Amino acid sequence: MKKSLIALAVLAASGAAMAQSSVTLFGIVDTGVSYVNNATGNDSSKYGVGTSGNATSRLGLRGTEDLGGGLKAGFWLEGEIFGDTGNAKGFDFKRESTVRLSGNFGEVRLGRETTPTFRAGLKYDLFGATGIGQFMGYKDWAGTGLADGNTIRKDNMLSYSSPNFSGFTANISYAFDEKANQATLGGNGGRYVGGNVGYDNGPLSVTAAYGTLSYGNVGDRDEMSIGASYNFGVAKVVGLAQQVKYKPEVGSSAKFNNYMLGVSAPVGGVGEVKAQYAYYDQKGNDTKAQQLSLGYVHNLSKRTALYGTVAYMKNNKNSNLGLQAKGVNDGSLSALGKNQTGVQVGIRHAF
Template sequence: MKKSLIALAVLAASGAAMAQSSVTLFGVVDTAFGYVDNANAAGDSVYGLSTSGNATSRLGFRGVEDLGGGLKAGFWLEGEIFGDNGNAAGFNFQRRSTVSLAGGFGEVRLGRDYTPGYTKFISYDVFGQVGIGQFMGWSNWNGNNQTTANNNNDANGIRSSNLISYFTPNFSGFTAGLGYGFDEKADKTNSKKGRYVGGYVAYDNGPLSVALSYDESSALTLGSGATAVNGADRNRLTLGGSYNLNVVKLNAILQQTKDDVPGGSERKVNAYMLGASAPVGAGEVKAQYALYDQKFIDSKAHQISLGYVHNLSKRTALYGTVAYLKNKDASNLGLNAKNLSTGGPGAGENQTGVQLGIRHSF
């Protein structure tokens, strides 16, 4: 009888502990038909299936455990899905791989994650930083040759491995985040190579949202081969915001990316974006304009993007996006059509792209 009571007590305690924990499987599958003209300097056009035109396709697991006293432990593992080829190159958790502690003090994360200087600005891009319509301020300017395989932050500055970050609680609409990415001595000859530091401050109140961020990456390698430049330090300052008028939501981003080259001239890119989105029936219309002023080559590029998303349900949507990129002078930017784009159209050449797809989330 006593053994039965003890077993019941243990089972009840176990059930209580399990009730304080949760694990969620989640994901998005987004596949589209895409077309890009002038996909390379030869003037070729490409078409076929592409991925992540409206939202990044992903598969992930996240969990949280209530430790009591307002303290919670969590984990987040997330990897990208390529629906057009079934992840021919394999699956990993390079989108996010973190463990965290959260409470009244805020949240501390350890692992691979978005850089704090980037994470807040996804919402200011009308196209959510995906597909051919997206704002391309976070690009591999100047040929940053850093790779995650060498424990460095990503070439475009969007994510960093070996990152410790802290996010504050919400103080009457004010929030902030700060992160430090360890270089882990990836390059024995340069103790700072691949190091990242950055953060943001933001204010959200009703229809208004505004944020300011600063990022710095140390000792980058720009370009490759005989013309490679070593030891460049990159800093990026970004201001963004949005205002929801209910009938239309207005967004804007102003950004400066600057590479300080040892013994050389400063390489600077100023990028600007204005966007608007409006609900229409069961869907949403999007329009966005971006200017990329590439000071280091004295050239500019203009991008105009239009899109429509039609919601079939809360989890499924059809979408279409068309984008036009006008390069001037030495500019050779290309639209971002994942698994379809083949690069820039050539210096001073223009490019047009279309994506028609379906997105399902679970």
């Protein structure tokens, strides 16, 4: 009898613990057809089935456990899916792999995730940092080849996010320079320190960010930005100004000033039309480029949408920026001074 009572107590305690925990499977599958002209040095075009034209395709698991007293533990594992090839190179959790602890003090996260400088800009890119329409200020402008040299994500990061104080929030992150990086880069190679502060209240949003990435004995990359948006109801206006500055140990520094302005508007309660202009003042390369992107998203339901995007990249004689059509024109640059036009149409489904 006593053993039965103990077993029942254990089962009851286990049930209570399970009731306070949750794990969610989530994801997005976004696949479409893309076309980009002047995609190679001989002026030929690229076209075919690609992925992530409107939103980055992904598969993830996230979970939380209520520890009581307002304290929660959780995790987030997320990897990219390639609907055009079925992840021929395998699946990983490089989009995010964190464990976290949150409470009245805010939230602490450990692992690989997006940097606070990239998250600040992502809030104002109408094309969500994907597809041919995306703002391209977040890239490895100096071509250093360092892993995560675009500072979009970093490994080995410790992050803190503050609570929301009447619309005001702050984030700060530190990515450790581990021995593997020190061996190849020297010094503090691979170390990242960055943060952002923002105000989001009603229709107004403003965010400022700063971060620095060390290339060890080679030098540093400093990045700063300020972005804002205002939703008028009939339309939403966004803007962003960003500077990326490379400071080598030997030689002069190189600046890349990037600007973006956009507007989006709802259409008939089921769609959204958006237009975005970006100007890339590549002082470090003594050249410039301009990008105009137009897009429309038609929601078939809360989870499924059809989309179409047209973009034009105008390169000056020493610029070779290329429109990003994942799976068709992956990271490819145009020939120097060549302009590009791209078109994407596809379907996005979230679950």
